[in-house]
Amino acid sequence: DIYQIIHYSFCIWTIRNLRKCKKCQILAPCSQGSCLHTTAQLNTKNWDRKNRIVYPPQQKDEPPRPAEVFHCRRQIKYSKDKMWYLAKLIKGMSIDQALAQLEFSDKKGAIAIKEVLLEAQEMAVKNHNVEFKSNLYVAESFSGKGKYLKRIRYHGRGMFGIMDKVHCHYFVKLVEGTPPVVVQKTPFDQAKEYVEQLRSRTIIHSL
Amino acid sequence: MSLTGFVRFLRQSLQRLESDFIQAVGLDRSLGPALAVNGPSLLPQPNNSSEPSFLDSIFWMAVPKKRRTIEVNRCRRRNPNKMIKVKTNIEPCVQCGNLKLKHTLCGFCYEKIQKETSLIRRQIQNMEGRPLNTPAVETVVLFENETPGEADQGKRIVERSRKRPSWFNL
Numbered sequence: 340d341i342y343q344i345i346h347y348s349f350c351i352w353t354i355r356n357l358r359k360c361k362k363c364q365i366l367a368p369c370s371q372g373s374c375l376h377t378t379a380q381l382n383t384k385n386w387d388r389k390n391r392i393v394y395p396p397q398q399k400d401e402p403p404r405p406a407e408v409f410h411c412r413r414q415i416k417y418s419k420d421k422m423w424y425l426a427k428l429i430k431g432m433s434i435d436q437a438l439a440q441l442e443f444s445d446k447k448g449a450i451a452i453k454e455v456l457l458e459a460q461e462m463a464v465k466n467h468n469v470e471f472k473s474n475l476y477v478a479e480s481f482s483g484k485g486k487y488l489k490r491i492r493y494h495g496r497g498m499f500g501i502m503d504k505v506h507c508h509y510f511v512k513l514v515e516g517t518p519p520v521v522v523q524k525t526p527f528d529q530a531k532e533y534v535e536q537l538r539s540r541t542i543i544h545s546l
Numbered sequence: 547m548s549l550t551g552f553v554r555f556l557r558q559s560l561q562r563l564e565s566d567f568i569q570a571v572g573l574d575r576s577l578g579p580a581l582a583v584n585g586p587s588l589l590p591q592p593n594n595s596s597e598p599s600f601l602d603s604i605f606w607m608a609v610p611k612k613r614r615t616i617e618v619n620r621c622r623r624r625n626p627n628k629m630i631k632v633k634t635n636i637e638p639c640v641q642c643g644n645l646k647l648k649h650t651l652c653g654f655c656y657e658k659i660q661k662e663t664s665l666i667r668r669q670i671q672n673m674e675g676r677p678l679n680t681p682a683v684e685t686v687v688l689f690e691n692e693t694p695g696e697a698d699q700g701k702r703i704v705e706r707s708r709k710r711p712s713w714f715n716l
Contacts, residue, residue, distance in 0.1 A: 420623070424628075424629060424630050427630075428629070428630045428632070439633075439645050440632060440633060442636075443636060443645075
């Protein structure tokens with residue numbers, strides 16, 4: 340009857356035009372996947388998606404944009420704090436130097452990072468139009484916390500503790516070109532800058 | 547450590563302390579006589595508390611006074627003496643081109659020699675048959691199309707069915 344028809348068409352209309360936003364759980368108008376709330380739930384593996392961006396062809400007067408490759412490995416069985424030391428070691432190095440340092444490092448995470456770097460290098464040459472595989476440098480490299488498993492650690496006198504089986508993620512961004520030279524700021528320069536910053540202060544609303 | 551157990555022993559210790567304090571001051575009327583008596587109000591109290599257990603002696607242990615802030619933690623963790631040092635003694639191997647440390651043998655070359663050595667050892671094992679059957683003579687390894695020379699007389703010959711590798715000198 341008429342009520343059923345109205346209800347049916349209303350349902351169709353809501354399904355077509357309104358969508359339930361996953362984060363705030365309210366119906367919001369959206370079409371073809373576009374949404375007001377762009378940051379969805381927590382499980383956003385954004386680093387893997389960064390390789391998908393495609394820039395339009397450059398004009399002749401633009402400075403050449405170097406190729407960038409993003410790669411990561413998830414749930415490595417290692418601590419994120421210990422992995423950070425290795426990530427800090429190779430940050431800013433050329434890829435050959437980074438691979439050399441990792442090969443002779445005694446740390447467990449060095450094996451995983453070396454594999455990630457080699458994979459990323461191969462990806463760069465195959466898919467991202469990088470001409471020379473040695474012409475890459477590590478622009479960004481950092482570690483993140485993975486999902487921990489929980490276990491029981493037995494203490495004396497019937498006490499127990501919860502043991503975390505730690506895992507970490509490792510992210511790396513390789514950029515084509517020679518690594519940029521970082522100017523080391525001496526403590527004297529830092530002090531001089533601080534004094535200059537203090538001297539350049541002005542008193543507002545003064546005569 | 548279990549939180550409830552810890553809270554429980556804390557409460558017990560506090561109660562014990564409180565009872566000790568009250569007995570010391572003399573406010574506790576439970577053990578003294580009801581009437582006023584000339585004498586010390588502090589009667590010798592029996593030691594009703596058990597011998598100091600491990601959980602009680604925790605009270606007098608070294609303990610952090612304040613939470614270490616993340617700034618202080620970062621200063622300690624990112625101190626240059628804790629950072630991994632960059633190695634300057636890596637160089638390429640002359641024979642194979644892989645990287646090696648200056649004072650160490652090249653891993654790749656050593657691996658390939660190890661493989662060959664294990665095959666030679668397997669050959670020797672087949673020749674000997676059982677353990678502790680080594681003859682009391684020297685051994686010489688000969689590859690394909692090689693005949694024992696003058697110096698190899700009286701030595702045990704181990705045959706390997708492959709061409710002599712370039713790195714295995716006579």
